[in-house]
Amino acid sequence: MSDHPSTYTPKSGIEKWLDARLPILRLAYDSFVDYPTPKNLNYWWTFGGILSLCLGIQIISGIVLAMHYVPHIDHAFDSLERIRRDVNGGWLIQFVHSNGASMFFFAVYIHMFRGLYYGSYKAPREVLWLLGCVIYFLMIATAFMGYVLPWGQMSYYGAVVITNLIGAIPLVGPSILTWLQGGFSVDQATLNRFFSLHYLLPFVIAGVVVLHVWALHVVGQNNPTGVEIKSKEDTVPFTPYATVKDAAAMILFLMLFSVFVFFMPDALGHADNYVKANPLQTPAHIVPEWYMLPFYAILRAIPDKLIGVIAMFAAIAVIFALPWLDTSKVKSMRYRPVMRWFFVLFVITCCLLGWCGGQLPEDLVFSLGTDDHGNAIGLKVVLLSQILTAYYFAFFLIIMPWIGLKEEPLPVPASISEAVLANHAKH
Amino acid sequence: MSEPVNGTVEGHDDPSRRDFIYIAAGAAAVGAVAAVAVPLIGQMNPAADTLALASIEYDVGKVAEGQQVVVKWRGKPLFVRHRTAAEIQEAQGADLGGMKDPQPDSDRVKAGKEQYLVLVGVCTHLGCVPNMGGSEFGGWFCPCHGSDYDTSGRIRKGPAPKNLEVPEYAFLSDTKIKVG
Numbered sequence: 001m002s003d004h005p006s007t008y009t010p011k012s013g014i015e016k017w018l019d020a021r022l023p024i025l026r027l028a029y030d031s032f033v034d035y036p037t038p039k040n041l042n043y044w045w046t047f048g049g050i051l052s053l054c055l056g057i058q059i060i061s062g063i064v065l066a067m068h069y070v071p072h073i074d075h076a077f078d079s080l081e082r083i084r085r086d087v088n089g090g091w092l093i094q095f096v097h098s099n100g101a102s103m104f105f106f107a108v109y110i111h112m113f114r115g116l117y118y119g120s121y122k123a124p125r126e127v128l129w130l131l132g133c134v135i136y137f138l139m140i141a142t143a144f145m146g147y148v149l150p151w152g153q154m155s156y157y158g159a160v161v162i163t164n165l166i167g168a169i170p171l172v173g174p175s176i177l178t179w180l181q182g183g184f185s186v187d188q189a190t191l192n193r194f195f196s197l198h199y200l201l202p203f204v205i206a207g208v209v210v211l212h213v214w215a216l217h218v219v220g221q222n223n224p225t226g227v228e229i230k231s232k233e234d235t236v237p238f239t240p241y242a243t244v245k246d247a248a249a250m251i252l253f254l255m256l257f258s259v260f261v262f263f264m265p266d267a268l269g270h271a272d273n274y275v276k277a278n279p280l281q282t283p284a285h286i287v288p289e290w291y292m293l294p295f296y297a298i299l300r301a302i303p304d305k306l307i308g309v310i311a312m313f314a315a316i317a318v319i320f321a322l323p324w325l326d327t328s329k330v331k332s333m334r335y336r337p338v339m340r341w342f343f344v345l346f347v348i349t350c351c352l353l354g355w356c357g358g359q360l361p362e363d364l365v366f367s368l369g370t371d372d373h374g375n376a377i378g379l380k381v382v383l384l385s386q387i388l389t390a391y392y393f394a395f396f397l398i399i400m401p402w403i404g405l406k407e408e409p410l411p412v413p414a415s416i417s418e419a420v421l422a423n424h425a426k427h
Numbered sequence: 428m429s430e431p432v433n434g435t436v437e438g439h440d441d442p443s444r445r446d447f448i449y450i451a452a453g454a455a456a457v458g459a460v461a462a463v464a465v466p467l468i469g470q471m472n473p474a475a476d477t478l479a480l481a482s483i484e485y486d487v488g489k490v491a492e493g494q495q496v497v498v499k500w501r502g503k504p505l506f507v508r509h510r511t512a513a514e515i516q517e518a519q520g521a522d523l524g525g526m527k528d529p530q531p532d533s534d535r536v537k538a539g540k541e542q543y544l545v546l547v548g549v550c551t552h553l554g555c556v557p558n559m560g561g562s563e564f565g566g567w568f569c570p571c572h573g574s575d576y577d578t579s580g581r582i583r584k585g586p587a588p589k590n591l592e593v594p595e596y597a598f599l600s601d602t603k604i605k606v607g
């Protein structure tokens with residue numbers, strides 16, 4: 001925290017010399033060694049470190065891929081096959097990168113739900129939360145453009161559908177669309193610029209991550225009680241406590257990562273993306289990557305083109321507004337007996353929206369028999385998506401502000417230390 | 428500029444020179460940013476070779492009745508469909524009242540050549556390529572979000588707002604068309 005005085009003492013002559021010129025070791029020491037962390041952090045707090053690891057993995061594997069990848073509509077697909085088959089270790093790098101994107105999103109969703117549950121977006125952490133939302137948005141953009149690069153059928157039609165979303169904007173939409181695609185359809189110009197931007201954005205993300213961590217170190221970490229640090233009793237130094245815990249979680253995470261890379265590298269992908277892009281034939285069932293499915297379901301839940309697109313973007317925009325939608329004074333949902341159930345319902349809603357996004361809208365969730373014409377009747381995916389979309393928005397726009405005012409919170413501990421001791425006394 | 432400049436009264440009396448520098452520098456900076464932004468943004472628009480709009484000729488006589496041929500035109504699929512008598516009848520007889528983008532079939536084909544329907548095969552929803560077959564209305568069904576087009580390529584159901592586009596084309600001879 002900002003009021004925490006620096007305890008770094010340069011030992012060797014070189015350290016002293018450097019400290020007087022660029023106190024970078026001091027910054028690192030104060031941020032990652034002696035930094036006071038709440039002593040009650042649980043494993044949900046390890047995902048920030050895991051996310052940094054993910055970004056590093058994507059950047060390194062991506063730079064290596066770019067040494068062999070050819071951003072041309074006639075060669076991109078084949079260059080990837082060549083990476084998988086002929087380039088030394090190419091298969092590993094490629095699977096690490098493609099599965100790495102999924103692991104990255106898996107981690108970011110846990111990280112975000114963590115923030116939501118423990119109220120980490122509330123004062124004084126609004127800017128921290130906003131920067132996180134910016135990172136998430138940039139991740140979506142990066143992953144979308146990365147997915148276009150293999151130039152398979154899913155890549156191609158993903159690019160077509162997503163760029164066309166812009167075309168829904170009245171008046172200027174079509175000109176912006178042409179500008180974005182660099183032509184009148186998704187073509188060489190589009191692929192080439194997506195490659196350029198896909199290379200750039202991760203470094204922009206890295207820059208925003210620096211701001212995110214800076215903001216974190218100004219206000220300090222939140223913790224499972226949601227009670228701010230009051231005294232030294234409440235904290236432990238970052239190293240070794242948080243460092244080791246983060247490292248342990250990273251190892252578990254990398255084990256899961258390895259299961260995908262080594263045993264089921266295509267489980268999260270689509271067979272259609274092993275078919276080269278064909279602008280004349282859309283595959284029978286196009287779906288985005290799993291981490292975008294909830295938004296895709298929201299898009300399809302609404303029968304009107306423009307409103308569907310607006311709803312989809314609003315679903316992301318509303319996350320930015322969260323700090324100003326929650327009216328409760330209590331941060332952690334541990335002490336919010338009503339809100340926590342709405343939270344659970346929200347997590348389920350997001351998962352179900354993801355499921356809906358992968359189905360055809362006219363498919364049935366369950367069947368209730370057949371009608372006079374012998375057609376099956378029952379709950380259609382599109383109707384379920386509509387109900388879930390309604391809850392998604394209601395959660396932020398109605399439940400958050402309203403429950404915050406109505407709910408009677410449970411007694412909140414006076415300090416982190418008191419909560420920890422009370423917990424020990426119980427066991 | 429109420430502060431005395433260099434502690435002299437003169438500076439206090441003569442704010443205009445400094446103001447001029449500020450305004451000139453500010454205006455030059457804005458001008459420079461605009462001058463840099465215009466080409467930087469403009470380069471992303473279609474290049475001259477992309478804009479050189481190609482036209483193609485095609486012999487529709489090659490398309491058998493009830494069939495469709497897909498040709499590539501300006502990077503997009505072009506549907507050339509030879510409609511059956513029943514399909515034409517359905518297209519002409521359909522009630523325009525309930526349509527999202529009402530347009531009579533006669534506006535979408537060339538007079539005397541009603542059997543040939545030429546369309547840009549790009550769904551007006553989000554740009555996928557609709558498939559022939561699978562449609563409730565005998566036309567095209569878009570696999571992406573379920574837009575359904577009839578035998579005239581008009582939107583009848585689903586999220587697409589407009590009919591499939593009929594490109595600019597003309598018959599050069601009895602069966603030869605020039606598109607674009």
Ligand code: HEM
Pocket residue numbers: 055058059060061062063064065066069080094097098101104139142143144146147148149150198199201202203205269
């Ligand atoms: C935020 C970090 C990143 C994310 C989320 C990400 C995501 C993705 C995704 C989803 C793909 C498609 C993989 C497939 O389906 O096979 C991809 C491909 C690619 N990415 Fe990245 N990427 C990131 C960083 C980078 C970086 C820093 C580079 C460096 C230039 C890079 C270069 C490439 C290349 C060359 C491809 C095409 C090869 C392939 O498809 O595996 N990526 N990326």
Ligand code: FES
Pocket residue numbers: 550551552553554555569570571572573574585586587
């Ligand atoms: S692109 Fe055809 S229905 Fe959406």
